[in-house]
Amino acid sequence: MNAPSVPAKTIADPNALPSYLNADNLGPWGNYLQQVDRVAPYLGSLARWIETLKRPKRALIVDVPIELDNGTVAHFEGYRVQHNLSRGPGKGGVRFHQDVTLSEVMALSAWMSVKNAAVNVPYGGAKGGIRVDPKLLSRAELERLTRRYTSEIGFIIGPNKDIPAPDVNTNEQVMAWMMDTYSMNSGSTSTGVVTGKPISLGGSLGRKEATGRGVFVVGTEAAKHLNIDIVGARVVVQGLGNVGGVAAKLFHEAGARVISAQDHKGIVYAPNGIDVPALLEHVSRHGSVEGYPTEPLDSDAFWALECEFLIPAALESQITEKNAPFVRARMVIEGANGPTTPAADDILRERNILVAPDVIANAGGVTVSYFEWVQDFSSFFWSEDEINQRLVRIMQEAFGAVWQVAQDNRVTLRTATFIVACTRILQAREMRGLYP
Ligand SMILES: NC(=O)C1=CN([C@@H]2O[C@H](COP(=O)(O)OP(=O)(O)OC[C@H]3O[C@@H](n4cnc5c(N)ncnc54)[C@H](OP(=O)(O)O)[C@@H]3O)[C@@H](O)[C@H]2O)C=CC1
Numbered sequence: 326m327n328a329p330s331v332p333a334k335t336i337a338d339p340n341a342l343p344s345y346l347n348a349d350n351l352g353p354w355g356n357y358l359q360q361v362d363r364v365a366p367y368l369g370s371l372a373r374w375i376e377t378l379k380r381p382k383r384a385l386i387v388d389v390p391i392e393l394d395n396g397t398v399a400h401f402e403g404y405r406v407q408h409n410l411s412r413g414p415g416k417g418g419v420r421f422h423q424d425v426t427l428s429e430v431m432a433l434s435a436w437m438s439v440k441n442a443a444v445n446v447p448y449g450g451a452k453g454g455i456r457v458d459p460k461l462l463s464r465a466e467l468e469r470l471t472r473r474y475t476s477e478i479g480f481i482i483g484p485n486k487d488i489p490a491p492d493v494n495t496n497e498q499v500m501a502w503m504m505d506t507y508s509m510n511s512g513s514t515s516t517g518v519v520t521g522k523p524i525s526l527g528g529s530l531g532r533k534e535a536t537g538r539g540v541f542v543v544g545t546e547a548a549k550h551l552n553i554d555i556v557g558a559r560v561v562v563q564g565l566g567n568v569g570g571v572a573a574k575l576f577h578e579a580g581a582r583v584i585s586a587q588d589h590k591g592i593v594y595a596p597n598g599i600d601v602p603a604l605l606e607h608v609s610r611h612g613s614v615e616g617y618p619t620e621p622l623d624s625d626a627f628w629a630l631e632c633e634f635l636i637p638a639a640l641e642s643q644i645t646e647k648n649a650p651f652v653r654a655r656m657v658i659e660g661a662n663g664p665t666t667p668a669a670d671d672i673l674r675e676r677n678i679l680v681a682p683d684v685i686a687n688a689g690g691v692t693v694s695y696f697e698w699v700q701d702f703s704s705f706f707w708s709e710d711e712i713n714q715r716l717v718r719i720m721q722e723a724f725g726a727v728w729q730v731a732q733d734n735r736v737t738l739r740t741a742t743f744i745v746a747c748t749r750i751l752q753a754r755e756m757r758g759l760y761p
């Protein structure tokens with residue numbers, strides 16, 4: 326009788342993904358992996374490096390303990406993920422939000438790698454976050470949290486290593502605290518360690534508005550291809566924070582009609598167009614669109630509004646297979662990172678709705694962050710006009726190149742952007758080689 330054949334020694338599959346990378350349902354990280362799978366057929370011989378894109382280079386989880394104002398000690402979970410450093414130091418924002426997870430930060434860091442390569446700024450991709458609802462903290466608690474987090478991640482960030490910036494619920498003040506903490510710990514003032522700083526601390530003119538401005542530029546470029554006139558065009562925006570607020574303002578100033586805006590507390594709707602400056606003033610005073618005079622509209626109807634531009638500018642996975650069949654926009658301009666799931670992408674494509682993806686549409690922020698970093702290194706600061714002109718040129722050229730790749734390969738703008746960006750990343754990976 327033959328004995329069953331049993332290998333003398335079972336070796337774990339050396340190419341198996343680490344467990345935290347390969348679960349079936351990983352939310353934004355799972356969506357990113359699907360986007361990478363879609364680009365693989367277009368990478369030629371570079372496809373042999375594709376696994377590089379599916380594994381973050383480095384993921385740091387830190388405990389961030391702080392003393393609350395009432396004397397108790399609270400522990401928060403913080404992350405900094407450096408997805409890819411082949412093209413330069415890590416670059417990407419820091420998010421403070423109660424739903425932040427490691428897998429979400431991994432996805433956000435990976436989209437930074439793609440975005441930075443798409444606009445050809447010399448960075449890899451990184452992102453950070455703390456799982457906290459900052460609205461529940463006092464200003465002093467927020468400062469302690471930011472400083473402790475900065476110290477905990479301090480050994481992997483730096484002007485030549487990884488440069489954080491603002492994201493959801495972080496701003497110039499948070500960046501100032503991060504810069505100060507890093508500088509104290511390293512023994513010299515280091516303005517280049519973060520971008521999105523106050524102007525008085527080496528920040529750049531135009532950075533605060535840059536992401537929304539980039540969204541507007543990409544929207545107007547895409548509109549030219551679809552023969553849409555901006556004047557009178559209808560715009561619907563989700564999220565009136567830094568990105569959505571500026572984008573809404575610029576569309577309004579260009580003569581478009583912003584007909585609806587949503588944040589986590591409410592929806593504003595005015596079919597003839599909202600007075601955007603008045604709405605933004607209301608939001609800055611009350612923290613939300615809630616309470617602003619409006620015609621009634623529920624959340625399902627919001628996504629189904631007929632419009633030329635639908636701009637998700639809040640969080641991930643807002644346009645899904647559930648609401649994508651009802652979207653009646655001519656195009657979706659992604660101000661947020663990861664707002665459209667791959668299943669929704671397919672539905673929108675079938676329905677002939679153009680999607681200008683996050684990895685190009687919201688790249689204006691990091692582009693001006695790059696300008697800020699360059700200005701800090703040279704201690705020579707540019708005028709706002711110079712910055713905006715350079716920003717517009719980079720965004721127009723990058724979007725034009727992506728548009729052409731999409732036409733040539735008959736793929737979506739998302740896959741086209743991934744083709745351009747992943748080619749750059751993997752070429753750098755190949756040229757550098759693997760061994761020290
Ligand atoms: N800041 C930047 O430079 C860049 C940001 N991004 C991306 O843009 C998006 C927005 O970032 P940013 O504007 O900086 O963040 P902000 O914190 O300034 O604003 C976030 C906005 O999203 C709204 N929001 C949050 N949760 C929901 C929800 N569940 N439903 C509806 N609205 C919601 C917030 O409303 P409320 O206040 O009511 O919670 C707020 O209006 C994020 O995806 C971010 O990653 C991308 C590139 C650069």
Ligand SMILES: O=C(O)CCC(=O)C(=O)O
Nearest residue numbers: 417418490492690691694
């Ligand atoms: O300005 C930066 O460095 C990064 C901004 C960011 O986090 C993003 O583009 O998502």
